[in-house]
């Protein structure tokens with residue numbers, strides 16, 4: 001379903017575009033009439049997943065979101081290819097190894113924080129600078145997680161990184177409200193994407209048995225919330241934290 005107000009004709013950058021939620025966001029934003037720059041470690045993979053039909057409105061860029069020069073380069077690519085950036089889905093992330101704190105290697109903690117938290121910070125820095133320079137406002141969605149609100153054991157790195165994203169979201173919203181740049185965070189529950197281990201994906205019924213809506217989300221359902229928050233339908237929503245988890249955070 002397309003037709004949200006204020007998306008058509010705008011340019012979006014989506015990180016983590018080659019898979020899962022990012023790929024679904026690209027597809028939804030193309031349906032809404034946006035131009036999209038899809039960012040991932042492997043640009044060819046992003047191209048394959050996101051642009052089966054060459055619309056001329058999709059451009060793939062290879063970047064590591066943990067590297068500042070790469071973040072500056074994907075913003076530059078949006079400017080060169082489509083003339084600017086109005087929308088940003090700051091979404092790339094990794095789960096990392098799930099172990100108790102006492103067994104977690106410091107290097108693994110740093111790696112997860114590097115992609116999930118530093119990557120979101122660097123993306124915000126590069127995109128906000130451009131949006132402020134353009135002077136036409138903008139909208140940003142950062143992908144956090146239910147794991148930030150209700151962290152299970154063994155997620156010290158992942159959960160901490162996702163909790164940090166909520167604070168980055170609020171700070172950015174405060175700093176840029178007067179620029180008419182809105183910044184919100186989403187907290188998906190379990191979504192059926194490759195980030196989940198095969199064991200999880202194969203045992204959906206058991207894993208989700210205790211949830212109010214006992215199933216995984218589909219990536220397109222998360223993309224629907226992202227598109228809404230980026231659109232003018234959400235014109236007065238900023239600094240918010242929005243769950244999309246079938247009520248799982250409640251139990």
Ligand SMILES: NC(=O)c1ccc[n+]([C@@H]2O[C@H](COP(=O)([O-])OP(=O)(O)OC[C@H]3O[C@@H](n4cnc5c(N)ncnc54)[C@H](O)[C@@H]3O)[C@@H](O)[C@H]2O)c1
Pocket residue numbers: 015016017018019020021022039040041042063064065066091092093094095115119143144145146187188189190191192193194195196
């Ligand atoms: N699937 C879930 O259950 C779930 C739940 C809550 C939050 N999330 C979050 O949603 C976001 C998207 O996850 P997904 O489920 O679509 O997973 P996914 O593994 O399907 O997709 C993640 C994408 O990010 C890319 N990526 C990883 N590290 C990168 C880097 N350094 N630079 C650029 N790209 C990089 C990967 O190549 C991949 O294409 C993540 O931030 C994840 O933490 C997922």
